[in-house]
Amino acid sequence: NAGVMQNPRHLVRRRGQEARLRCSPMKGHSHVYWYRQLPEEGLKFMVYLQKENIIDESGMPKERFSAEFPKEGPSILRIQQVVRGDSAAYFCASSPLSDGYTLTGELFFGEGSRLTVL
């Protein structure tokens, strides 16, 4: 019974390159959330997606960042033209219900993808 799977666990990019982070939710979950954790900080909400729909992207930077959750395959967080300030841990979480959470309000997190921009 696999949990939320994220890959790659570690990604190194040079400034100006593109970073793609993938997230496969738990089996039976159709709602995905992306959070970013900058060094020495808590997690900050970025975007909430359902299959083929972006529900809430109010936490996403306006430029260079995009997210998708296609009908088939994992959710992708894409960062174009990365800068050093993008270096962070990016966490994906999933839940099964239409309001985005279980009845207990819980999200299930992956182990995160650590992006380092040189």
Next chain:
Amino acid sequence: AQTVTQSQPEMSVQEAETVTLSCTYDTSESDYYLFWYKQPPSRQMILVIRQEAYKQQNATENRFSVNFQKAAKSFSLKISDSQLGDAAMYFCAYKETSGSRLTFGEGTQLTVNP
């Protein structure tokens, strides 16, 4: 906007003793969820305990318990009989009942001394 504040960047405790981590939050909502998550060095986010605001009884999970003071908007975590494996970063988090996001505090780094 909701905010979550953890005023203790670092705490330490002796093995087998008890420690309390503080958390306060700001909201105008009457119903919501509160959580404590643990993040060990592996960086996995692990749910420790949850509390529904409409419940007056404080949540308890084995050695972990909370002191939920709704009027004061306070939600502290008590860890009893601390173990070396409890060493981690602990995050307090808030979620509206109908909302789609968790709001996290900045975290408290807990060290457990043998």
